Amino acid sequence: MKSTDLILTGATIVTANEEWDVFDTGAVVIRGDNIVKVGSANEINKQYKNALTIDCSGKIIIPGLINAHTHAPMTLLRGLADDRRLDVWLLGYMMPVEREFVTSEFCRVGTQLACAEMIRSGVTCFADMYYFEHDVAQAVADVGMRALCSQSVLKFPTPDAPSLEDGLLRARKFIEYWHGHSLILPSVGPHAPYTSTREMLEACASLALEYDVPVHIHIAETAKEVEESRSERSMPVVPWVKKQGLFEAKVLAAHCVHLDSGEISTLQHYHAGVAHCPTSNLKLASGIAPITEMLDIGLNVGIGTDGPASNNDLDMFEETRLAALLAKGATNDPTVVPAKQAFAMATIMGARALHMSDITGSIEVGKRADLVVLDLDVLHNTPTFQRDQDSIYSQIVYVSKASDVADVMVNGEWLMQDRQLLTVDEDQLTMSANDYAVKIDAFLNVREQSVLSKLVAIGGMERQESFEIQAKARISDPQIVIDLLQQDPFNIVRHVRYNQYDTYFLFNEPEDYRLRIREDDLIDADSKVKSVRYRLTLLGPAKEKEFAGSILLSRSRYLASSPHTLRFYREYFVPAEEREVEKDRLRWLVSFCGVEFYVNLDRLHSPDFGTFVEVKSRTWSQRDAEDKAELISEVLSLFGANPEDLIIEDYSDFVQ
Numbered sequence: 266m267k268s269t270d271l272i273l274t275g276a277t278i279v280t281a282n283e284e285w286d287v288f289d290t291g292a293v294v295i296r297g298d299n300i301v302k303v304g305s306a307n308e309i310n311k312q313y314k315n316a317l318t319i320d321c322s323g324k325i326i327i328p329g330l331i332n333a334h335t336h337a338p339m340t341l342l343r344g345l346a347d348d349r350r351l352d353v354w355l356l357g358y359m360m361p362v363e364r365e366f367v368t369s370e371f372c373r374v375g376t377q378l379a380c381a382e383m384i385r386s387g388v389t390c391f392a393d394m395y396y397f398e399h400d401v402a403q404a405v406a407d408v409g410m411r412a413l414c415s416q417s418v419l420k421f422p423t424p425d426a427p428s429l430e431d432g433l434l435r436a437r438k439f440i441e442y443w444h445g446h447s448l449i450l451p452s453v454g455p456h457a458p459y460t461s462t463r464e465m466l467e468a469c470a471s472l473a474l475e476y477d478v479p480v481h482i483h484i485a486e487t488a489k490e491v492e493e494s495r496s497e498r499s500m501p502v503v504p505w506v507k508k509q510g511l512f513e514a515k516v517l518a519a520h521c522v523h524l525d526s527g528e529i530s531t532l533q534h535y536h537a538g539v540a541h542c543p544t545s546n547l548k549l550a551s552g553i554a555p556i557t558e559m560l561d562i563g564l565n566v567g568i569g570t571d572g573p574a575s576n577n578d579l580d581m582f583e584e585t586r587l588a589a590l591l592a593k594g595a596t597n598d599p600t601v602v603p604a605k606q607a608f609a610m611a612t613i614m615g616a617r618a619l620h621m622s623d624i625t626g627s628i629e630v631g632k633r634a635d636l637v638v639l640d641l642d643v644l645h646n647t648p649t650f651q652r653d654q655d656s657i658y659s660q661i662v663y664v665s666k667a668s669d670v671a672d673v674m675v676n677g678e679w680l681m682q683d684r685q686l687l688t689v690d691e692d693q694l695t696m697s698a699n700d701y702a703v704k705i706d707a708f709l710n711v712r713e714q715s716v717l718s719k720l721v722a723i724g725g726m727e728r729q730e731s732f733e734i735q736a737k738a739r740i741s742d743p744q745i746v747i748d749l750l751q752q753d754p755f756n757i758v759r760h761v762r763y764n765q766y767d768t769y770f771l772f773n774e775p776e777d778y779r780l781r782i783r784e785d786d787l788i789d790a791d792s793k794v795k796s797v798r799y800r801l802t803l804l805g806p807a808k809e810k811e812f813a814g815s816i817l818l819s820r821s822r823y824l825a826s827s828p829h830t831l832r833f834y835r836e837y838f839v840p841a842e843e844r845e846v847e848k849d850r851l852r853w854l855v856s857f858c859g860v861e862f863y864v865n866l867d868r869l870h871s872p873d874f875g876t877f878v879e880v881k882s883r884t885w886s887q888r889d890a891e892d893k894a895e896l897i898s899e900v901l902s903l904f905g906a907n908p909e910d911l912i913i914e915d916y917s918d919f920v921q
């Protein structure tokens with residue numbers, strides 16, 4: 266018996282051990298960072314007479330809660346762009362802001378803020394996945410919490426790794442540095458199957474196996490992810506991940522919303538852990554994970570808040586209650602996920618999901634002292650019943666709130682006592698967090714004013730500053746143009762046919778910017794669609810100059826590939842007006858007097874405006890453009906159009 270032992274006595278101890286022991290007037294003995302005895306207070310008080318004793322009568326001591334999935338630094342982004350669809354939220358806001366602001370310092374401040382909030386809601390351990398994970402881990406260790414920290418790896422550039430190879434190297438160094446730390450379990454976090462390559466998943470699995478650390482990954486969060494996996498890889502998400510050998514390592518899979526029974530069995534077979542994130546799944550309308558089925562076959566399902574940008578808090582009491590209620594609602598069965606099981610998910614099962622149950626998740630001899638003292642002597646938890654021993658879980662899961670957490674201990678050290686945080690300077694943190702908000706607001710304010718910078722933010726754009734000479738006229742007989750092009754002095758270099766479906770976004774401000782989303786269906790000789798291309802073009806305001814029979818436009822054009830849906834662009838750019846133009850385009854590249862031009866023969870069928878011939882050339886030089894202007898008007902008159910037939914407007918102007 267050591268005099269430095271600490272006894273917490275008199276409380277109801279909810280152990281979450283194998284037998285689900287609850288000691289009504291119990292005590293816990295802590296020596297260093299370990300729990301050395303749990304049992305009835307009477308017995309223990311006699312045995313440990315010289316120990317430092319804290320009277321916890323009237324309180325409840327539970328194992329510290331485990332937040333099974335989050336992105337701690339994202340506290341600094343909470344509430345930034347709410348009530349949007351996942352793709353718009355993630356690609357349009359989160360990622361661009363992350364690219365601009367996420368640094369080591371950002372991650373430290375954000376993580377400290379997250380830790381402070383989590384301690385206040387009784388969390389002692391959490392699973393994190395983010396960038397600059399070394400700084401996340403350092404902040405967690407400084408505060409004194411426990412965490413599974415996963416260095417993110419993605420197939421494209423991230424705030425902390427310009428390439429996939431850099432990301433993998435960063436993950437390796439991270440694991441080497443933190444391996445064996447008393448509070449931090451380092452791991453690798455391939456973000457998700459859809460942001461991974463096969464080789465990347467294989468490399469992550471072998472890295473995790475090499476150091477015997479977990480792999481933390483998002484799996485089947487949305488129905489879209491599953492659809493794409495089925496169409497691109499001819500299989501759902503879990504079998505594809507399995508094929509890359511990921512489940513040979515210890516996996517923590519976040520979300521798992523859209524899994525079939527076979528996939529659930531696979532996770533169980535490989536002892537993977539699942540992090541169920543009900544608030545995030547509801548807020549982003551991703552769906553409801555089939556956790557009842559998972560729990561029925563004995564899968565370890567923990568509960569996670571997910572990042573505070575999609576929740577927006579890190580309150581595990583709220584999350585646990587929601588997990589229980591949602592399962593009942595989703596299955597039409599009030600008996601599923603009873604309070605005791607929900608409590609298990611928030612504690613011991615969560616620890617198992619994180620592959621950390623050997624040291625935390627329950628109040629048992631040999632485990633680290635990660636505990637929470639709840640003060641349930643509050644109005645909203647009155648009265649209490651003694652008849653049914655399990656009613657204590659109802660009290661904790663359905664009624665208790667983060668504000669009922671009085672004291673929190675991690676690894677034998679107090680992090681909060683009497684609701685006072687001991688390892689975090691809350692005032693300083695609040696100031697730093699608000700400073701970030703001011704900067705991010707300013708950044709987004711500027712960006713939101715410009716269609717161009719919004720386009721830049723979603724990437725893949727190239728700029729063309731060009732001079733464009735064009736002449737366009739309505740014609741009644743397109744055959745005249747087709748026949749003329751076959752003869753001297755025309756020489757056809759290339760000919761193609763497209764069906765073009767254009768959607769134009771118009772904006773109130775800045776005026777004259779137009780974003781065109783074009784679907785180009787290339788039509789082959791048999792009138793069949795040969796290939797489809799999507800392109801996004803931002804047309805800047807055109808400076809016009811009229812020449813004899815042609816127009817000189819000088820303007821900036823920004824081209825980008827268009828990998829997203831029209832719906833995505835609509836929700837992201839929020840245009841003031843939309844216009845649609847559908848046309849059949851016959852396009853020739855012709856040489857005329859040694860100069861090359863494009864001739865387009867456009868039949869507009871929606872709106873039904875007839876046929877137009879357009880002669881155009883794009884060039885980088887103003888002088889060259891002016892030289893071509895004369896020739897273009899000559900070509901147009903050969904086609905039978907008079908200068909007064911010339912049309913200046915863009916097709917999108919016809920649609921009013």
Ligand SMILES: [Zn+2]
Nearest residue numbers: 483519571572
């Ligand atoms: Zn997540």
